[in-house]
Amino acid sequence: MIANFSDIFSVGRVGEDGIVVIMVKAVVVLLALATAAAYLTFAERKVAARIQLRIGPNRVGPLGLLQPAADAVKLLFKENAAPSGRDKLLYLVGPALAGGAAIFAFAAIPISGLTCVGGTVVGDGCNGGYPFHWDLIHVNVSLLFVLAVTSLGVYSLFLGGWSANSKYSLLGGLRSSAQLISYEMAVAFALVGAVILAGSLDLEKIVLAQQGAWFVLLQPLAFLLYFTAALAETNRLPFDLPEAETELVAGYHTEYSSMRFGFYFLGEYINMVIVCSIATLVFLGGWLPLLPWIHSDWLGGLVGVAWFLGKVSALLFTMMWLRWTLPRFRYDRLMNLGWKVLLPLGLVNIVVTGAIVAIRAS
Amino acid sequence: MLIEVAKGLAFTLKTMLRKPITVQWPEEQKPTAARHRGRHILHRYDNGLEKCIGCELCAAACPVGCIYVGPAENDPADPVSPGERYAERYEINLMRCIYCGYCAEACPTEAITLGPRFELADYRRERTVVTKAELLEAWPSFAQARRPNSDTGVGADQKGRELNEPGVSPRIAWEASDELRTDSPRPDEFGVPSHVPRVISPDEAEPR
Numbered sequence: 001m002i003a004n005f006s007d008i009f010s011v012g013r014v015g016e017d018g019i020v021v022i023m024v025k026a027v028v029v030l031l032a033l034a035t036a037a038a039y040l041t042f043a044e045r046k047v048a049a050r051i052q053l054r055i056g057p058n059r060v061g062p063l064g065l066l067q068p069a070a071d072a073v074k075l076l077f078k079e080n081a082a083p084s085g086r087d088k089l090l091y092l093v094g095p096a097l098a099g100g101a102a103i104f105a106f107a108a109i110p111i112s113g114l115t116c117v118g119g120t121v122v123g124d125g126c127n128g129g130y131p132f133h134w135d136l137i138h139v140n141v142s143l144l145f146v147l148a149v150t151s152l153g154v155y156s157l158f159l160g161g162w163s164a165n166s167k168y169s170l171l172g173g174l175r176s177s178a179q180l181i182s183y184e185m186a187v188a189f190a191l192v193g194a195v196i197l198a199g200s201l202d203l204e205k206i207v208l209a210q211q212g213a214w215f216v217l218l219q220p221l222a223f224l225l226y227f228t229a230a231l232a233e234t235n236r237l238p239f240d241l242p243e244a245e246t247e248l249v250a251g252y253h254t255e256y257s258s259m260r261f262g263f264y265f266l267g268e269y270i271n272m273v274i275v276c277s278i279a280t281l282v283f284l285g286g287w288l289p290l291l292p293w294i295h296s297d298w299l300g301g302l303v304g305v306a307w308f309l310g311k312v313s314a315l316l317f318t319m320m321w322l323r324w325t326l327p328r329f330r331y332d333r334l335m336n337l338g339w340k341v342l343l344p345l346g347l348v349n350i351v352v353t354g355a356i357v358a359i360r361a362s
Numbered sequence: 363m364l365i366e367v368a369k370g371l372a373f374t375l376k377t378m379l380r381k382p383i384t385v386q387w388p389e390e391q392k393p394t395a396a397r398h399r400g401r402h403i404l405h406r407y408d409n410g411l412e413k414c415i416g417c418e419l420c421a422a423a424c425p426v427g428c429i430y431v432g433p434a435e436n437d438p439a440d441p442v443s444p445g446e447r448y449a450e451r452y453e454i455n456l457m458r459c460i461y462c463g464y465c466a467e468a469c470p471t472e473a474i475t476l477g478p479r480f481e482l483a484d485y486r487r488e489r490t491v492v493t494k495a496e497l498l499e500a501w502p503s504f505a506q507a508r509r510p511n512s513d514t515g516v517g518a519d520q521k522g523r524e525l526n527e528p529g530v531s532p533r534i535a536w537e538a539s540d541e542l543r544t545d546s547p548r549p550d551e552f553g554v555p556s557h558v559p560r561v562i563s564p565d566e567a568e569p570r
Contacts, residue, residue: 051374055384325374326367 025136026107033103037269038068040316047320078258085165086255094160095253095260098267101152102274107136108145109277110204112287112304133204134287134301141201143282147188150233150274153267154180157252160264164255172251175241175331182338183232183239189346190226193219193353194282203278207286214285222349223283225342227315230275232338235268236319238326241334276315277308284311388481399461399476402454404497407444412498413473414452415445423468428458445471452494456482 042057042064049056058064082091112134139145154177161173195201197218198209206215216223232239243251253264280286287304329337385392394400405413416433432451442448466475474497484490 047378050378050382053377053380053383055382055386321371321374322367325370 022136029106029136030103033106033270033273034266036273037266038072040269040272041071041265042068043316044320044323047317048324051321051324072262075259075262080258080260082257082260083165083255087163087165090159090163092260094156094163095256095263095267096156097159098153098156099263099270100267101149101156102267102270104152105146105149105274106270106277108139108142108149108203109274109281110135110138110142110207110286111277111308112301113207114204115301132301134305135203138204139202142203143191143195143201143206143278146203146274146278147184147191150271151180151184153271156264156267160256161252166255168249168254169252172243172254176235176252179232179235179239179241179334179338182335183229183342186225186229186338186342186346187233189343189350190222190229191278191282192346193222193349196350196353196357203281203286207281207288210285210288214283214288216283219283219349219353221345222353223279225346225349226279226283227318229338229342230279231319231322232334234271234275234319236272237323238329239334240328241331272316272319273312276312276319279315280308280311284315286311394478394480398478398480399463401456401477401479401482401492402459402465402474402497403477403499404449404452404494405473405475406499411441412443412448413471414449414469415443415471415473416447416449417470419468419470420465420474423464425462425464426458426460428455429453429465430455449494452497454492454497456490456492457487 045067046056046064048054056064057067060066060070110133115132115134135142157176157180158173161169161171161176164170194206194215197215198206200206200209231237235241235243243253253261256264287301287308289303289307407413414431416431418431418433421427421429421431430451430453431449432453433447434450436442436446436448461476463476466472482490
């Protein structure tokens, strides 16, 4: 039975991972994401500080590098204050879903190309050796999977907002669900153009289709649309309406404290990583090297991982940079931008891309 | 709109490359402004005599009554100040002081001014009452320099000497005296120690 366990998610997989390999990968992904989220908060504070001519956290450990650890300890030791009129079950489900959905979505994201341990890559398979995929679950519709699972995050925001029995939470929850649902469309439409070009929903194949030219060159409009919508999806400035401090205290997580709040935070930052990963894979050529001569075969997929992480970091930095540059949108303008600008432009992009692909094929 | 966004991003990027203006206090310190009103200083004349003549005008001028002056007669053979009297005890309750500077304005001999020191927080309440030993301007060889027209210059610190002075600071005594730490009653056990200065109330501060 265990031998077939991985079959559940191994549709279209070349070869098969044993349960041990999957568990090792899962632990690595989990730890890496948690660490990444922790250090993103640190990076965010450093970027914010430098933009405001400050130094930023530099007291805990060398260069302040242990600040995230100190923050985590603080969160863990804080009192779990919770409103008395809350819905007890849903109040707990909210943060769990926020962290869980975000981590789960990363399972299908390939961070490097197929590596054949003891063999060579032929096309999208191996001629002998052990085919090692750099993702946790290799699905042939991984883009769809990632989008679907990240959409689960809306529930965490809404449940958290509703179950806390607080008007600020509820308004924040309503705002974020409306915003996320609106921008989900824009995200999907922006990605469809790239999917048409690649002819596949498999993120690995989408990346391999960019060997000639990254899709950001072929689909600049789609990239712009995607990145804008992604900012809204992750509740980042200039679209951080759900947690507009001046109006809603802290939005849907107003009534959360201690590690429950920590999970929302974790989910938010992991969502940033996921959104930037998708942008990297679909538009920036994923693990494909920018400079071909730096890529080497003897280090296998690791060089690819480095390229992937580098591109993701650049996008993450851009997100922080934008956050400390732009002011917050007004809510009606946010909706206008989503429905009246991003969505129609996305549709136009799809039609044009589709037409060009159809003409060239015929 | 994209052009404006790009402009904004260029601006923040430029700021990011500038040197931060943060001063890493307390490791780095900026000099205070010339007329900064921090903790008080009791001044001396160039020959080492104290400027304070124990007239208590500062205590009278103080709107919160945080100054206590205990005057004493000068010994004409070995004077502490040029006048008839000098301040044997001079104590300021820094918890009460509002750093208004009225004492400095009231002083006829310019003996008291407000100085640059502003890090005045402490773990012990008693230590926030500063005494003459802490307030007085430093003087290296105090006993010799007491004599009129001595040409000894001003010193930097008076640590180690104040313990023999009448109005010894509880703070310096606490830090310097092992005896106080081990044998004598601790302030939190039997109330404040006997040598801690009495803080007068605003009523008492009225000119008598």
